Amino acid sequence: MIASSFWLPPNIAERGSEIDIIISYLHIFMAVLFVVWGVYFAYCLVRFRASANPTATYADAKAKTSKAAEVIVIVIEAILLVGFSIPVWAYYRSEPPTADKNPLTVRVVAQQFAWNIHYPGPDGKFGKTRPELIDEALNPIGLVDASEDPNRADDYVSVNIFHIPKDRDILVRLTSKDVIHSFAVPLLRVKQDAIPGMEIPIWFKATKTSEETQKIMTRAYAVPESAAGRRAEKFINRNRLLITMSKNGSVPAGTTLTAEHLKTLIADGITSVDLAPAFPVNIQCAQLCGLGHYRMKGQMVIHESDDYEAWFAEAGVEEVFEDDEEEDD
Numbered sequence: 517m518i519a520s521s522f523w524l525p526p527n528i529a530e531r532g533s534e535i536d537i538i539i540s541y542l543h544i545f546m547a548v549l550f551v552v553w554g555v556y557f558a559y560c561l562v563r564f565r566a567s568a569n570p571t572a573t574y575a576d577a578k579a580k581t582s583k584a585a586e587v588i589v590i591v592i593e594a595i596l597l598v599g600f601s602i603p604v605w606a607y608y609r610s611e612p613p614t615a616d617k618n619p620l621t622v623r624v625v626a627q628q629f630a631w632n633i634h635y636p637g638p639d640g641k642f643g644k645t646r647p648e649l650i651d652e653a654l655n656p657i658g659l660v661d662a663s664e665d666p667n668r669a670d671d672y673v674s675v676n677i678f679h680i681p682k683d684r685d686i687l688v689r690l691t692s693k694d695v696i697h698s699f700a701v702p703l704l705r706v707k708q709d710a711i712p713g714m715e716i717p718i719w720f721k722a723t724k725t726s727e728e729t730q731k732i733m734t735r736a737y738a739v740p741e742s743a744a745g746r747r748a749e750k751f752i753n754r755n756r757l758l759i760t761m762s763k764n765g766s767v768p769a770g771t772t773l774t775a776e777h778l779k780t781l782i783a784d785g786i787t788s789v790d791l792a793p794a795f796p797v798n799i800q801c802a803q804l805c806g807l808g809h810y811r812m813k814g815q816m817v818i819h820e821s822d823d824y825e826a827w828f829a830e831a832g833v834e835e836v837f838e839d840d841e842e843e844d845d
């Protein structure tokens with residue numbers, strides 16, 4: 517579809533292309549309406565100007581052509597709604613993955629200005645939480661002690677980094693600790709408001725790992741001719757969230773380029789580098805939720821199935837929040 521290759525971010529969700537199709541059909545239809553109605557409007561301004569038509573007449577408004585135009589618009593809108601929007605809406609809102617699909621269930625608790633990701637651990641059961649136990653640095657979702665609830669023992673909470681396996685249904689139970697936020701992952705074509713006091717389920721399935729996504733998003737960039745000056749500054753500033761995808765001369769793969777690196781690249785005679793986002797799959801807050809809204813960003817790390825299990829086995833035994841403290845504010 518034009519949309520996914522032309523003006524939308526890459527789609528890595530199993531059912532994402534259906535959303536893209538709706539978006540492109542809607543835009544095409546609206547563009548046609550805009551042009552046709554615009555031209556007709558201009559025609560009417562001239563044709564029915566007051567000086568040439570001192571008395572109002574309703575003959576044209578009641579003519580067959582205008583009625584036909586109205587009917588065509590209604591029919592196209594009905595097709596868009598019934599044929600495209602409702603089936604996709606049904607998948608996204610009323611067909612959660614059933615137990616036989618073995619979905620991975622995770623709680624996501626939004627807060628000003630971070631995403632808390634609560635994994636139930638191998639037992640699949642979430643430990644209890646109590647608001648009075650919330651400690652912004654050590655226990656942001658207020659989990660009870662394992663002695664009070666044994667389900668809590670294997671739970672794991674991470675802040676702003678959401679690890680999932682590829683090709684498995686993910687069921688998110690979304691809520692918020694304070695104000696209304698919106699959990700948005702554009703590459704997964706997912707967006708849902710997080711509302712305090714409510715737990716809203718959403719689900720999706722990623723068809724690509726973060727690494728595969730990074731490869732899709734890789735582009736070649738021309739290296740500026742000088743490491744100083746405005747062009748170099750612009751290059752560094754614009755690409756500060758990107759990393760090199762391969763070794764270029766003596767600059768290793770996975771580097772975010774600085775002026776120092778540019779000097780090295782130029783000295784090594786390199787004129788073009790392949791860059792991709794360091795974290796290709798972002799979680800954004802799509803609801804203006806306060807002064808720090810702009811920095812309410814999380815990252816999704818999509819693993820191969822085995823790698824996910826390995827990650828969890830390691831992460832789950834760590835002391836909760838050992839390395840997440842400074843990210844939480």
Ligand SMILES: [Cu+2]
Pocket residue numbers: 626627628629696697698801802803804805809812
């Ligand atoms: Cu927010």
